[in-house]
Amino acid sequence: MSDVTIKDEHLVPPAEVEEPELYHAHTWLGKYVFSQDAKYIAIQYSGTAIAIGLVGLVMSWVIRLQLAFPGVISSIDANVYYQSVTMHGMIMVVYLLTAVFLGGFGNFLIPLMVGARDMVFPFVNMLSYWVYLLSVIVLVASYFAPGGPTGAGWTLYPPQAITSGTPGHEWGIILMLVSLALFIVGFTMGGLNYVVTVLQGRTRGMTLMRMPLTVWGIFAAAVMALLAFPGLFVAAVMMMLDRTLGTSFFMPAIVEFGEHSKTTGGSPILFQHLFWFFGHPEVYIVALPAFGIVSDLLSTHARKNIFGYRMMVWAIVAIGVLSMIVWGHHMYVSGMNPLFGFFFAVTTLAIAVPTALKVYNWVLTLWRADIHFTTPMLFALGFLVTFVNGGLTGLYLGNVIVDVPLSATLFVVAHFHMVMGVAPILVIFGAIYHWYPKITGRMMDEGLGKIHFWITFLGAYMIFFPMHYLGVLGVPRRFYEMGDTSWLPLSAVALNHFITITALIVGAAQGLFFFNLFRSLKYGKLSGPNPWRATTLEWQTPETPPGHGNFGRELPVVYRWPYAYSVPGAPEDYLPQNAPPLKGEHLL
Amino acid sequence: MSVLGLFFILVAGVATLYLWREGVMDRPWLEEGEVTAISRASGVVEPPPAAKVGLVVFLAVAGCLFSLLVMAFFMRMESPDWRTPPAPAIFWFNTAVLVASSAALQTAYFAANADEPERVRALLLGAGAGAAVFLLGQACAWREMEASGFYAASNAANAFFYLLTGTHALHLFGGLVALARTTGKAFAAVKAAAVATSVELCAIYWHFLLLVWLLMFAMLAGGADGLGVICRRLLS
Numbered sequence: 142m143s144d145v146t147i148k149d150e151h152l153v154p155p156a157e158v159e160e161p162e163l164y165h166a167h168t169w170l171g172k173y174v175f176s177q178d179a180k181y182i183a184i185q186y187s188g189t190a191i192a193i194g195l196v197g198l199v200m201s202w203v204i205r206l207q208l209a210f211p212g213v214i215s216s217i218d219a220n221v222y223y224q225s226v227t228m229h230g231m232i233m234v235v236y237l238l239t240a241v242f243l244g245g246f247g248n249f250l251i252p253l254m255v256g257a258r259d260m261v262f263p264f265v266n267m268l269s270y271w272v273y274l275l276s277v278i279v280l281v282a283s284y285f286a287p288g289g290p291t292g293a294g295w296t297l298y299p300p301q302a303i304t305s306g307t308p309g310h311e312w313g314i315i316l317m318l319v320s321l322a323l324f325i326v327g328f329t330m331g332g333l334n335y336v337v338t339v340l341q342g343r344t345r346g347m348t349l350m351r352m353p354l355t356v357w358g359i360f361a362a363a364v365m366a367l368l369a370f371p372g373l374f375v376a377a378v379m380m381m382l383d384r385t386l387g388t389s390f391f392m393p394a395i396v397e398f399g400e401h402s403k404t405t406g407g408s409p410i411l412f413q414h415l416f417w418f419f420g421h422p423e424v425y426i427v428a429l430p431a432f433g434i435v436s437d438l439l440s441t442h443a444r445k446n447i448f449g450y451r452m453m454v455w456a457i458v459a460i461g462v463l464s465m466i467v468w469g470h471h472m473y474v475s476g477m478n479p480l481f482g483f484f485f486a487v488t489t490l491a492i493a494v495p496t497a498l499k500v501y502n503w504v505l506t507l508w509r510a511d512i513h514f515t516t517p518m519l520f521a522l523g524f525l526v527t528f529v530n531g532g533l534t535g536l537y538l539g540n541v542i543v544d545v546p547l548s549a550t551l552f553v554v555a556h557f558h559m560v561m562g563v564a565p566i567l568v569i570f571g572a573i574y575h576w577y578p579k580i581t582g583r584m585m586d587e588g589l590g591k592i593h594f595w596i597t598f599l600g601a602y603m604i605f606f607p608m609h610y611l612g613v614l615g616v617p618r619r620f621y622e623m624g625d626t627s628w629l630p631l632s633a634v635a636l637n638h639f640i641t642i643t644a645l646i647v648g649a650a651q652g653l654f655f656f657n658l659f660r661s662l663k664y665g666k667l668s669g670p671n672p673w674r675a676t677t678l679e680w681q682t683p684e685t686p687p688g689h690g691n692f693g694r695e696l697p698v699v700y701r702w703p704y705a706y707s708v709p710g711a712p713e714d715y716l717p718q719n720a721p722p723l724k725g726e727h728l729l
Numbered sequence: 730m731s732v733l734g735l736f737f738i739l740v741a742g743v744a745t746l747y748l749w750r751e752g753v754m755d756r757p758w759l760e761e762g763e764v765t766a767i768s769r770a771s772g773v774v775e776p777p778p779a780a781k782v783g784l785v786v787f788l789a790v791a792g793c794l795f796s797l798l799v800m801a802f803f804m805r806m807e808s809p810d811w812r813t814p815p816a817p818a819i820f821w822f823n824t825a826v827l828v829a830s831s832a833a834l835q836t837a838y839f840a841a842n843a844d845e846p847e848r849v850r851a852l853l854l855g856a857g858a859g860a861a862v863f864l865l866g867q868a869c870a871w872r873e874m875e876a877s878g879f880y881a882a883s884n885a886a887n888a889f890f891y892l893l894t895g896t897h898a899l900h901l902f903g904g905l906v907a908l909a910r911t912t913g914k915a916f917a918a919v920k921a922a923a924v925a926t927s928v929e930l931c932a933i934y935w936h937f938l939l940l941v942w943l944l945m946f947a948m949l950a951g952g953a954d955g956l957g958v959i960c961r962r963l964l965s
Binding site: 341349418 | 733737740741744747748751752753755776779782783786787789790793794797798800801804805808809810811881882885888889892
């Protein structure tokens with residue numbers, strides 16, 4: 142360190158920024174409803190997403206009640222069951238997770254973390270939210286349409302998605318496709334903003350390799366989403382034409398209730414290709430922001446720099462690239478050329494390399510660190526364990542020969558809930574506990590937070606661990622009723638009851654979180670600007686919560702990477718990114 | 730699928746180049762002697778306007794959309810029920826008009842840089858009119874197809890015809906809205922240089938849509954069979 146010195150003339154003079162062209166709201170409506178401030182849009186996005194997520198939670202209860210106590214609740218018939226399965230999947234994956242990570246955290250954190258006053262296209266950003274809201278409304282409207290929402294399964298495979306006999310084949314499927322198309326249009330507007338803001342909006346000194354991993358994760362996810370969502374868009378438009386105009390893009394010649402359909406030669410496999418071209422990257426669209434956020438939570442609450450920052454960045458990029466070419470592993474059972482299966486198995490297993498690299502680096506970050514077991518840290522650690530768990534079963538399912546017998550069982554349900562259900566949700570909770578003080582200026586209650594963590598974490602394991610076992614026993618997924626199950630041991634039935642009761646309790650326990658969230662708004666301890674003593678720019682704003690324009694009169698100048706924790710010789714155990722360099726400091 | 734592969738190689742290439750230029754491979758900890766507080770990558774070169782970067786990213790999205798449609802076209806084509814409809818003759822006229830429109834916009838951009846407001850306005854109007862004529866021509870092509878009995882529901886090849894041309898037309902229509910706003914600005918502004926960026930963005934978008942259209946035309950006009958054979962050969 143001593144061989145490098147920084148001469149004073151190389152330091153940046155105080156920024157001479159011309160008054161930025163910021164949008165200023167003049168009316169009450171413009172400020173509180175049609176706001177163009179990314180921070181406000183973030184809250185709108187998150188609020189809407191969490192609200193619709195609660196609907197998804199209730200749907201999961203319906204599924205579980207039917208599975209454990211078939212016939213006890215008479216209103217859950219086969220139609221309601223399949224509609225619940227479909228809506229649960231679609232809501233959780235698209236309308237909750239994607240929207241919260243990109244629309245919510247992306248909007249709030251990107252401008253603050255890269256030192257920008259706002260997104261580069263604030264008006265488009267606002268439109269993005271309103272189109273998203275419209276898509277949610279259309280989705281909810283399908284509950285009130287004749288025939289109810291579609292029950293085609295969240296993958297909406299044709300031909301059954303639009304043939305009679307599937308619940309919601311009259312209106313539900315149309316509303317679902319319209320809603321998805323709207324969501325994609327809205328997301329594309331937002332995604333353009335996130336990508337261009339990261340590329341263009343960074344403050345001086347904020348090089349790409351000085352960005353917090355949260356921004357890298359969200360950035361990579363936004364790029365992937367921009368390239369992957371068109372797949373779903375094309376699939377939705379083509380299916381819509383099949384449904385409304387009677388084209389045969391996907392619809393083969395079929396006999397329906399004794400009548401020959403007019404369609405011929407359509408290819409259901411084509412739909413599956415298009416759907417999974419979106420569907421697989423979607424997993425990482427959700428996972429990459431979670432990876433990024435977890436890296437920041439671990440580093441901040443363990444008071445230690447992230448181990449192998451560059452490796453982490455390249456791992457994010459590598460995962461992003463690889464995940465665009467693995468979609469075929471969702472189609473092992475659809476009858477593909479075996480060579481394709483081989484190709485997709487190889488790429489799928491190759492993703493384990495950058496992913497494992499990230500896990501090792503997280504563990505090495507924790508090694509001999511000054512770990513503070515705060516609520517955000519607990520959630521981050523919970524994520525780490527859960528993601529490893531889900532990832533390991535992914536290695537089984539990535540192999541064609543293991544996937545084929547397991548594909549239709551609860552093993553798959555357990556796998557993807559661990560890896561893209563529980564793990565990202567834990568990160569969302571952790572991130573909310575972590576950034577709540579910046580959003581509101583008050584801390585959330587730590588005691589309640591810890592209780593919430595242990596119930597959620599242990600509860601999730603009590604729900605999904607037994608499911609692996611049930612899957613290996615051969616309990617099928619998607620079935621409304623099991624029929625003859627004499628080949629199953631009685632313990633399987635008992636486990637099924639256990640899972641359902643736990644799911645009800647864990648779901649209800651989320652009330653604790655909401656109680657904490659709303660109570661802390663008023664009664665939470667005042668947090669001050671930087672309660673976690675973190676280095677990144679969002680904690681260095683002059684006001685908390687940050688005002689319009691984020692950084693007061695002058696934008697910060699960045700001198701170092703975001704993980705300067707416990708630097709030897711520094712006055713405190715952290716150095717903010719914008720603190721002037723110390724004598725003899727080696728800037729990364 | 731090879732269409733999609735090619736497209737992704739292009740996107741990855743551009744992204745790698747960009748990251749390289751932004752200095753992601755710098756190793757500040759290995760540098761000897763004085764270290765500048767602010768890396769050379771930021772602030773030295775005037776960055777391109779945000780709107781331009783935004784447009785490039787959007788073109789990547791639109792390019793992905795068209796690639797996927799083309800991929801679906803080639804995959805669906807292998808089915809034995811596929812009957813390629815003849816491409817309407819008016820396509821040749823439409824293509825010529827779109828080429829002229831694109832060229833007019835490029836010339837308008839040069840004129841804007843040379844600060845000739847009168848020429849910019851005339852060229853913008855001409856380009857807009859050209860694009861509008863193209864859209865009308867496409868509508869005629871649709872009518873012609875329908876009149877000859879090539880309905881969307883009767884064969885997937887017809888359905889793809891409408892889907893591909895329709896998607897392209899919608900994109901061009903969106904472009905026309907942007908062009909109208911730019912033209913409005915050009916008439917309001919005294920100095921032509923004030924609208925140079927907007928005109929440039931329109932021109933880039935037009936060239937992109939022209940390229941898409943040329944490929945699409947080749948595909949629809951029966952070159953598709955030839956292209957399909959090449960693609961299959963590349964795959965196997």
